[in-house]
Amino acid sequence: MRVGVVGAGWWSTLSxxxxxxxxxxxxxxxxxxxxxxxxxxxxxxxxxxxAFADHRELLAAGxxxxxxxxxxxxxxxxVARDALAAGVHVVVEKPMTIRAADAWELVRLARERRLxxxxxxxxxxxxxARRAKQAFESGELGELLLVSGLFSSIVxxxxxxxxxxxxxxxxxxxxxxQRDTYSDPAISGGGQGTTQVTHAMGMVxxxxxxxxxxxxxxxxxxxxxxxxxxxxxxxxxxxxxxxxASTGSLRLRQPEQQELRxxxxxxxxxxxxxxxxxxxxxxxxxSEVLPQLPKGPERYPAAGPTATIVDLVLGLRDDNPxxxxxxxxxxxxxxxxxxxxxxxxxxxxxAAPPAR
Amino acid sequence: MSTQGRPRIGVVGTGWWSIExxxxxxxxxxxAELAALADTNPEKLARVASxxxxxRTFADAEELFVSGLVDGVMIAVPHAHHYPLARAxxxxxxxxxxxxxxTLASADAWDLVERAxxxxxxxxxxxxxxxxxxxxxxxxxxDEGTLGELLAVSGIFASIVEAYYRGRPDDYAxxxxxxxxxxxxxxxxxxxxxxxxxxxxxxxxxxxLVLYVTGLAPTKVxxxxxxxxxxxxxxxxxxxxxxxxxxxxxxxxxxIRPGQDLHEEARYFGSEGNAxxxxxxxxxxIALDDGTTERVxxxxxxxxxxxxxxxRGFADLIAGRGPNLAPAVPAARTxxxxxxxxxxxxxxxxxxxxxx
Numbered sequence: 153m154r155v156g157v158v159g160a161g162w163w164s165t166l167s168x169x170x171x172x173x174x175x176x177x178x179x180x181x182x183x184x185x186x187x188x189x190x191x192x193x194x195x196x197x198x199x200x201x202x203a204f205a206d207h208r209e210l211l212a213a214g215x216x217x218x219x220x221x222x223x224x225x226x227x228x229x230x231v232a233r234d235a236l237a238a239g240v241h242v243v244v245e246k247p248m249t250i251r252a253a254d255a256w257e258l259v260r261l262a263r264e265r266r267l268x269x270x271x272x273x274x275x276x277x278x279x280x281a282r283r284a285k286q287a288f289e290s291g292e293l294g295e296l297l298l299v300s301g302l303f304s305s306i307v308x309x310x311x312x313x314x315x316x317x318x319x320x321x322x323x324x325x326x327x328x329x330q331r332d333t334y335s336d337p338a339i340s341g342g343g344q345g346t347t348q349v350t351h352a353m354g355m356v357x358x359x360x361x362x363x364x365x366x367x368x369x370x371x372x373x374x375x376x377x378x379x380x381x382x383x384x385x386x387x388x389x390x391x392x393x394x395x396x397a398s399t400g401s402l403r404l405r406q407p408e409q410q411e412l413r414x415x416x417x418x419x420x421x422x423x424x425x426x427x428x429x430x431x432x433x434x435x436x437x438x439s440e441v442l443p444q445l446p447k448g449p450e451r452y453p454a455a456g457p458t459a460t461i462v463d464l465v466l467g468l469r470d471d472n473p474x475x476x477x478x479x480x481x482x483x484x485x486x487x488x489x490x491x492x493x494x495x496x497x498x499x500x501x502x503a504a505p506p507a508r
Numbered sequence: 509m510s511t512q513g514r515p516r517i518g519v520v521g522t523g524w525w526s527i528e529x530x531x532x533x534x535x536x537x538x539x540a541e542l543a544a545l546a547d548t549n550p551e552k553l554a555r556v557a558s559x560x561x562x563x564r565t566f567a568d569a570e571e572l573f574v575s576g577l578v579d580g581v582m583i584a585v586p587h588a589h590h591y592p593l594a595r596a597x598x599x600x601x602x603x604x605x606x607x608x609x610x611t612l613a614s615a616d617a618w619d620l621v622e623r624a625x626x627x628x629x630x631x632x633x634x635x636x637x638x639x640x641x642x643x644x645x646x647x648x649x650x651d652e653g654t655l656g657e658l659l660a661v662s663g664i665f666a667s668i669v670e671a672y673y674r675g676r677p678d679d680y681a682x683x684x685x686x687x688x689x690x691x692x693x694x695x696x697x698x699x700x701x702x703x704x705x706x707x708x709x710x711x712x713x714x715x716x717l718v719l720y721v722t723g724l725a726p727t728k729v730x731x732x733x734x735x736x737x738x739x740x741x742x743x744x745x746x747x748x749x750x751x752x753x754x755x756x757x758x759x760x761x762x763x764i765r766p767g768q769d770l771h772e773e774a775r776y777f778g779s780e781g782n783a784x785x786x787x788x789x790x791x792x793x794i795a796l797d798d799g800t801t802e803r804v805x806x807x808x809x810x811x812x813x814x815x816x817x818x819x820r821g822f823a824d825l826i827a828g829r830g831p832n833l834a835p836a837v838p839a840a841r842t843x844x845x846x847x848x849x850x851x852x853x854x855x856x857x858x859x860x861x862x863x864x
Contacts, residue, residue: 300759397662
């Protein structure tokens with residue numbers, strides 16, 4: 153199956169391109185990037201037969217069955233929309249889009265064209281995430297009452313446009329991030345919310361299948377142009393309530409904390425995505441403590457999104473652990489959170505701006 | 509004071525917490541004299557007095573206050589009765605230990621603070637966690653500014669309380685020792701007596717600690733709460749802001765069952781490092797941006813919840829032997845926080861708190 157990649161930046165060159173080259177059911181058929189030097193480096197390293205400066209030229213060439221969209225956040229929508237409109241299956245990086253209306257438009261387009269649309273929520277491709285999803289599908293936690301989320305991570309330097317601060321953390325292969333990718337709100341859509349809370353709330357929306365009815369957020373930017381620390385409380389449709397605390401202020405070598413806890417009327421589930429643990433404790437006295445996932449691809453299956461789109465298209469699997477509906481619900485949640493922080497009041501979903 | 513080394517202490521309220529902890533703690537301490545007991549229930553009062561061999565008893569606490577028999581009183585009665593009794597005791601010139609939550613209304617809490625200050629009397633609140641080494645280390649961390657500017661706080665308090673809210677305390681006879689007396693069914697289930705459920709009874713612990721160690725005041729609170737079919741709140745999801753601009757979340761559930769683990773944590777993220785305080789485990793992990801780490805672990809024989817410490821601490825405080833580890837100002841701020849949370853949940857809007 154022919155897969156193309158738009159965006160040859162740090163995450164593509166670190167994850168998607170090598171994953172596609174290693175995937176025997178996939179053929180890396182094309183790469184596009186607007187920066188000729190970056191494009192040339194990616195093509196030389198990963199051997200794509202076709203290279204394009206623009207995603208529209210790539211789509212017009214008819215050389216891909218699926219496209220991976222890994223460009224700065226603000227450009228996700230246009231590239232993904234054009235791909236779906238051209239009848240191409242899509243993996244779109246997180247956050248799916250910046251605006252909720254755009255995300256739901258992608259959902260609509262994919263449904264209308266009967267195309268697969270996978271969002272790059274890497275954690276959702278682990279075996280623990282699959283078990284956590286089952287816990288909600290089986291109803292073993294009873295009615296969901298409360299979700300508590302914490303996502304602390306090492307990102308602040310990116311928000312400052314300092315892209316070399318974390319060189320020891322990420323094994324950047326060909327590229328580091330561009331200065332403005334995460335520091336310019338016009339390109340990133342925001343800071344900790346858009347870039348990091350999206351991971352945690354992406355998981356919550358997927359597992360619960362819920363949408364936020366009401367969101368309230370306090371955000372702290374300090375001297376940055378984007379939010380560094382967020383404190384969010386919310387209510388989901390179905391009635392569960394939740395909190396989400398997140399900060400990008402951790403420094404190199406400090407342990408990141410990425411934990412979600414779900415409390416239901418019949419039990420609770422503790423999901424530590426960073427440390428790869430999952431525990432389910434039911435009120436009937438039974439518990440399930442899964443073995444800790446080893447560091448690496450089992451805990452953080454970076455090849456999951458590309459492998460999944462290939463297998464979905466080939467009919468080798470029918471489940472999508474990072475579906476577009478939950479991705480759009482997450483964009484919607486963050487849009488409400490940013491509006492709430494700006495307006496200092498809770499925002500209900502009905503009061504969100506209408507789709508354009 | 510005739511009994512400087514051995515302050516004479518009266519205990520008001522001979523309910524389960526008093527007789528499990530405060531009364532035996534005082535009786536077993538040579539630095540204090542348990543001089544009298546008071547309770548409005550004559551049958552319970554007689555039974556407890558006889559069990560512990562306490563001679564002087566009062567059906568009317570105000571008679572105890574003016575009896576000249578005591579230097580200070582410990583007040584451990586249903587929440588709604590805290591304020592009038594504490595006020596009367598202070599007005600009678602007695603030092604006061606007041607159980608948590610200090611009062612239901614913040615105006616009442618501040619009134620007690622002022623009365624104690626004016627009269628030069630000690631006023632301390634029953635926040636047992638604050639007597640632990642981990643909490644004291646955390647307090648010192650903030651006093652010395654080691655974490656830098658506080659950015660975010662993430663809190664969770666999931667505990668075994670639901671049966672209390674249902675008016676069925678005997679469901680927990682397997683976890684708590686109710687051999688002499690259990691809680692009255694209405695103490696925690698009747699909102700007029702309790703002031704509320706999980707926030708009044710449990711979040712007060714967690715936020716009491718946050719506001720004590722940070723020394724900060726809440727400025728804005730947005731709460732979502734769920735009662736289910738109860739008359740009081742069972743789960744709460746709160747986002748808040750503190751003086752100085754830190755943001756925080758507090759998630760709480762009373763749904764944990766006997767035999768399951770408690771989740772009681774506060775995590776603090778500052779501009780110079782972070783700290784993870786696990787209250788239920790008695791541990792504190794500090795990671796500073798300069799690479800320094802420190803871990804406070806529970807020592808052999810050390811309790812995560814030293815329930816005998818507050819009574820002895822109160823005696824030491826009166827005798828001038830020890831510090832006030834649970835001072836009234838952060839406790840009053842905690843009352844203001846919880847009060848704002850209930851108002852927010854009722855109105856659906858964030859509630860501003862006048863910083864004091």
